[in-house]
Amino acid sequence: MNKTMKHTRNTKTLLFMSFLLIAVLVISSCDTEETQTVATFKELVMADEFDTDGAPNSAIWNYDIGDGTANGLPAGWGNGELQYYTDRSDNVTVQNGLLIITAKQESFGNSNYTSARLLTKGKFEQTYGRFEARIRLPNGKGLWPAFWLLGDDSNGTEIWPQIGEIDIMEYVGDEPSTVFGTVHGPGYSGGESISKSYKLDNDRFDNGFHIFGVEWGPDYINWYVDDVLYNQLTPEDVPGEWVFNRGPFYIILNVAVGGALPGSPNEETVFPQTMLVDYVRVYKQ
Structure with missing residues (x-):
């Protein structure tokens, strides 16, 4: 879908059709022993369509x-x-209707790689809703792009993981x-976090754009790829306090390089690598 098509489609109709499709997919896409909750979040409350070239919208x-x-x-x-x-245009910019986050191999600030990490803390935060983004991912060993939510730390009075973290999409290159x-x-963080994967059949996430989203309500979180519901978690599924009813969370988009999870880049990893974001949208009920 190109940018022009995106602006001419009937968003409300498409969203309604998507939720009809979700209702059909609930049984086929998730474990049969799970009781699925599917909400209908229709009211668009925040959207960045990345329509203005240059730096990302500083209001968001x-x-x-x-x-x-x-x-x-x-x-x-x-x-x-x-x-x-960094916040340099080399690492983060908006061009031709896309947010472009670029990971580069270069010496900068005592590091050998640069990238960007954007967040809406203090500018847009919300409790519950549908959070989604349409993204094309990079590829290569050592790359770790993510689209995620983090609980507000109340100006430093609370710390991770007590504040809670919801990773909408993570990916190792x-x-x-x-x-x-x-x-x-608390009690299920880092290597003890609660996670589930989703795999494409005969395709790759670096070949094209896909929509990654969560629907988050009181006492449940649902995960989607292209409106396929592939996981749900409730308070009964975590071995500790459910901290996702505590208050607003903010959005983060980033591309990390190296670390404990993806490991370091190797000789086959090509730089620069880009994560392309077509839009970020948030709905409430």
Whole structure:
């Protein structure tokens, strides 16, 4: 779908049809022993269509800058990552209707890689709703793009994982057909997080755009790829406190390089690599 088509389609009609399709897919796409909750979030409350070339919309997006130490974390953002996040146009820009986040191999700020991490903290935060983005992913060993939600830390008075984290889409670049959705909270964070993957049949996520989303309501979170419901979690599914009814979460988009999860790039990893974002949209009921 090109950008012109996106602007001419009837969004309300398409959304209605999508939710009809979800109702059909609930049984076939999820484990039969799960009781699925499917909400209808119809009211669009935030959208960035990335229609204006240049820097991302400053009314919506902030940036994390550096190697993590400025955020009170060890170098590597607490995960041993190798990139230095910047707000330079080399690493993040809007062109031709797309947000482009570029990971580069270069010496910068005591790191050998640069990339970007955008967040809506303090500008757009919401409790519950449908959060979705249409994204084309990069590929290559050592790349770790993500689209995720993080609970507000109340100006530093609360810490992760107590604030909660909902990973709408994570992906490691050397497994180009698979994405996964995850939650982190007290008692189930880091390597003990609760996660489930979704795999494409005979295709790859770097070949084209796909819609990644969650529908989040009181006491449940549903994960979708292209409106296929592939997982649901409820308080009974986590071995600790359910912290996802506590208050608003904000959005993060980033491409990490290296770290404990994806491992480091190897000689076959080609740079630069880009994550292309067609839109980000948030709905409420």
